Amino acid sequence: MIDLKNPNIPVNTTTYDRNQVDEPTENIYEAISIISRRAEQINVEIKKELIDKLEEFATYNDSLEEIFENKEQIEVSKFYERLPKPHAIAIQEWLTDKIYYRNTEEDSQE
Known part of the structure; x- marks a missing residue:
């Protein structure tokens, strides 16, 4: 379950360091895809x-x-209405390593 009362999640627009966002996957598009699925x-x-x-x-x-x-x-x-938007929560979870993900292409090659 998500913590809706977490004060560390920004309610307003925030700029993030692209390198920090794509660091876990080394691919910004993959990172954004994972974040968007979590936001949904x-x-x-x-x-x-x-x-x-x-x-x-x-x-x-x-x-x-x-x-x-x-x-x-x-x-x-x-x-x-006052809660942070789902995408802001998802980005915060991503940056704090709270989202589990795996690359299914790498799993199938093994």
Whole structure:
């Protein structure tokens, strides 16, 4: 599970050293591909968690068949809006060696 309250993840745009990003793979395109796949995974996790939390506070009106938002739903939504973006979390995980990856081409040659 990802740590959404990690203060070390920048919320704003940040410039990274290209050499630091591609150091583990020695290929910037491969590194970006790995980071983007992880960002997609993080996005799915965050979205699922948000939907689950919003469902806890949902109140259904049988006559109008509408879901009314209450104060708790708005607070939960605001919390998730302030979180770092999935790509920023993925880059931070990559730079701190928290993403496991392997090259399947090298595995098949052995």
